[in-house]
Amino acid sequence: MSETDEKPARVTAGVTFAARLAFEQVSHRFVSDQVTLEDVTLAAEPGEVLCLLGPSGSGKTTLLRIAAGIETQSAGRVLLNDREIAGPNVFLPPEQRSIGLVFQDFALFPHLTILDNVRFGLTALSREEAKGEAMIALSRVGLEGYAGAYPHVLSGGEQQRVALARALAPRPAVLLMDEPFSGLDSRLKDTVRAETLAILRQSRATAIVVTHDAEEAMRLGDRIALLRAGRLVQVGTAEELYLRPADLFVAGFFSELNLFDGRMANGAADTPLGRFPAPDLADGTPVTVAVRLSGFEVGEEGQGVPARIVSRRFLGVVELLELAVEGVEEHVRARIRRSQFAPGVRDISLNVRPSDVLVFERRRESA
Numbered sequence: 001m002s003e004t005d006e007k008p009a010r011v012t013a014g015v016t017f018a019a020r021l022a023f024e025q026v027s028h029r030f031v032s033d034q035v036t037l038e039d040v041t042l043a044a045e046p047g048e049v050l051c052l053l054g055p056s057g058s059g060k061t062t063l064l065r066i067a068a069g070i071e072t073q074s075a076g077r078v079l080l081n082d083r084e085i086a087g088p089n090v091f092l093p094p095e096q097r098s099i100g101l102v103f104q105d106f107a108l109f110p111h112l113t114i115l116d117n118v119r120f121g122l123t124a125l126s127r128e129e130a131k132g133e134a135m136i137a138l139s140r141v142g143l144e145g146y147a148g149a150y151p152h153v154l155s156g157g158e159q160q161r162v163a164l165a166r167a168l169a170p171r172p173a174v175l176l177m178d179e180p181f182s183g184l185d186s187r188l189k190d191t192v193r194a195e196t197l198a199i200l201r202q203s204r205a206t207a208i209v210v211t212h213d214a215e216e217a218m219r220l221g222d223r224i225a226l227l228r229a230g231r232l233v234q235v236g237t238a239e240e241l242y243l244r245p246a247d248l249f250v251a252g253f254f255s256e257l258n259l260f261d262g263r264m265a266n267g268a269a270d271t272p273l274g275r276f277p278a279p280d281l282a283d284g285t286p287v288t289v290a291v292r293l294s295g296f297e298v299g300e301e302g303q304g305v306p307a308r309i310v311s312r313r314f315l316g317v318v319e320l321l322e323l324a325v326e327g328v329e330e331h332v333r334a335r336i337r338r339s340q341f342a343p344g345v346r347d348i349s350l351n352v353r354p355s356d357v358l359v360f361e362r363r364r365e366s367a
């Protein structure tokens, strides 16, 4: 069978099947008394792009390595389409898992052609078949014209696409990507991210993408799973995590916040910026009121809470104000549309948009 006969059908056929990858109560320790992951239950649904988000050291990479079979969990199971691939009595080696990996440094071999880099993992096929599959994968990322070239002639973004082609070539059911864009400069990043998403959609692979950047997770993920210190804090769509964060940590990951301490009284929290209702919290509960920097309407003096401009920083479309407000120890920060005040204006007034206020029960550590 010639590769040209097969090519069009294969390109549109994408992967053989879209799989569900599930973690069930997965825990992990590198050192016995130190939690890397604790009781993580999470599934990437067939064809979904799931972003694993969290600060450095929160366990994202370890979870990915457990899925790939290059790390073993201390407890719990990993399932691919309801088949256990890692558990107390089962351990399927990485090469039998139908899982592809893309790392942040692309890890291309400089002395191999682009084609040979992509063909590298296709050891189960004959040389000619592997070439055909590698060419299909390269055409999926739009780089078939570079098959005979070496990696150094490609830009960072193109090298990332080769790495993606290499991971897609064996038609994995699930693709795992660890900070795949962090090696790219910020101008390239947006384009490569959009291209990658389009390729993932076309290939229909289920993908788990690790990132520590909330905006990247919002741009890429159908859903986002946020980890902190090895524990899953919240899973949901970008809207859910942004609009209804489970706690202050989640809120702070998605927005810059001004924080005020208060106490519930008559169904609302009192702050120097106003009273904010929180019907679910009992009166007397100590609370932290979080106001997004973008959550202010500003006006001339006398139209709201009085504030004095301490500094203004021009940021292009917006400007960042630092404001002194009576009753607030630290400066209040506000991100407003630029040029709303003439130079030299000092006294203004503030109104807070209720949709940009979040009230949380105050935890002991932040009390």
Ligand SMILES: Nc1ncnc2c1ncn2[C@@H]1O[C@H](COP(=O)(O)OP(=O)(O)OP(=O)(O)O)[C@@H](O)[C@H]1O
Binding pocket: 030, 031, 036, 054, 055, 056, 057, 058, 059, 060, 061, 062, 063, 212
């Ligand atoms: N081989 C190892 N031996 C011991 N501890 C490790 C090892 N690898 C990672 N750790 C620790 O495990 C924790 C989780 O690491 P992991 O790399 O999974 O986090 P991460 O969220 O991916 O972080 P980053 O974004 O910095 O890569 C960290 O505290 C890290 O220091």
